[in-house]
Amino acid sequence: MNVLDTLRGGLVVSCQPLPDEPADPMRDASVQARVAAAAVLGGAAGIRANAPDHIAAVRAAVDVPVIGLWKDGPGPVTITPTSTHARAVAQAGAHLVAIDATDRPRPTPFPAVVAAAHAVGALVLADVSTEAEGHAAVDAGADAVATTLSGYTPHSPKTQGPDLGLLERLATRLAVPVLAEGRYRTQDDLRRAYAAGAHAVVVGNAITSPLYLTRELARTAPAHADANGEHPR
Numbered sequence: 348m349n350v351l352d353t354l355r356g357g358l359v360v361s362c363q364p365l366p367d368e369p370a371d372p373m374r375d376a377s378v379q380a381r382v383a384a385a386a387v388l389g390g391a392a393g394i395r396a397n398a399p400d401h402i403a404a405v406r407a408a409v410d411v412p413v414i415g416l417w418k419d420g421p422g423p424v425t426i427t428p429t430s431t432h433a434r435a436v437a438q439a440g441a442h443l444v445a446i447d448a449t450d451r452p453r454p455t456p457f458p459a460v461v462a463a464a465h466a467v468g469a470l471v472l473a474d475v476s477t478e479a480e481g482h483a484a485v486d487a488g489a490d491a492v493a494t495t496l497s498g499y500t501p502h503s504p505k506t507q508g509p510d511l512g513l514l515e516r517l518a519t520r521l522a523v524p525v526l527a528e529g530r531y532r533t534q535d536d537l538r539r540a541y542a543a544g545a546h547a548v549v550v551g552n553a554i555t556s557p558l559y560l561t562r563e564l565a566r567t568a569p570a571h572a573d574a575n576g577e578h579p580r
Contacts, residue, residue, distance in 0.1 A: 350393075350412035350442040350470065351491055351524050354547040357392025358537070359414065359526065361551030362405060364558075366418060371558055380404035382555050387411055395549055399439035406440030414472055414549075415441025424453040426474055426495075430463035437469035443491070448473035448484035449500050458487040472526065476503035481517045481525075492517055493526040493549065509536055511543050518544025 362383045364371040373379065376398075383394045383405045395414040396405045402415040415436040418425045426447040427433050436444045444464040448457055461471045465488065473484030474495035481492045494517065497503045497510035504510065509530045518525040524546035531537060532553040540548045552559040 351546070353412055354393050354526075355524070356541070357547050358390065359393040359395055359528075359547050359549040360386035360391040360554055361395040361528075361549055362386065362401075362555050363395070363397045363551060365552070365556060368558060371556075373556065373558065376400045376404040380408040384408045386554065392547065395445065395551070396441075399435045402436060402439040402441050412442045413440060414443045414445050415439060415469075416445040416474075420454065423451045423500075424449065427460065428453055429455040430460050433460045433464040433469075434467055437464050437467040441469055443470045443472045445472045445474055445493070445495070446489075447496065448475050448487075448489065448492075449477075449480055449496055450483070450502070451500060457484065461488040474528075475517075476500040476513075478513060478516045478520070481521055485521055485523055489523065491524040491526060491546070492521060493528045495528040495549070497529050499529075506530070508532075509540065511539055514540060514545055515543040518546075 362379045364374040379401050387409045393412040394405055394409055396402045397416050397418050406413050416427050417432040417436050420428050424447045427436060433444050446460050464471050470490040473489035473492045475481045475484060475492055476496040484492055494510055494514050497513050498505040514527050526547050526549055527540035527545035528549035531548055531550050537548050
């Protein structure tokens with residue numbers, strides 16, 4: 348039994364500050380560790396965390412599988428883009444290393460990054476945006492695939508909610524576990540994901556970002572609408 352078996356049928360909570368908000372007060376390893384601990388207390392089967400210092404803090408605070416990544420570099424590939432990043436994530440304590448497995452230009456070939464993670468004892472979760480990328484990732488040695496990047500690449504549709512079609516195709520056609528991630532926000536989203544074959548579902552901002560949640564709710568407040576010349580939704 349490995350960590351992927353532990354995650355089967357569970358909820359993974361992504362504990363990360365907003366990537367496009369350098370001033371997000373949640374951008375602190377000890378804060379994210381406490382958020383992760385609260386999520387596990389609430390029933391999370393696993394945690395997803397970004398950057399070695401945050402991963403190490405989270406790993407020390409929880410006793411569930413940790414999916415680690417390292418968002419770095421100018422892009423377009425920023426999720427664990429090189430072998431150096433993958434090794435650092437694994438050495439920080441991640442059980443699974445999440446790696447961008449899209450077909451976009453990258454500084455290090457995906458198979459080499461996979462090999463680097465495996466060499467230090469971690470499993471690999473391939474973040475993809477299309478079915479073809481999922482198949483290619485498995486061929487390159489990925490232990491699991493996630494729909495994380497659907498809607499964030501030129502070759503994938505930007506849907507208002509989660510890309511359940513991609514999830515179902517991957518879950519049906521791949522021989523490895525497929526995790527649902529990307530715009531999952533409600534209980535109904537999760538029910539539909541499990542019905543479509545998700546091994547586990549990853550939810551992030553809808554649980555762990557006060558900044559994101561407050562912004563969404565504040566849009567309905569008359570004071571916000573008056574200040575921005577908008578009509579409340």
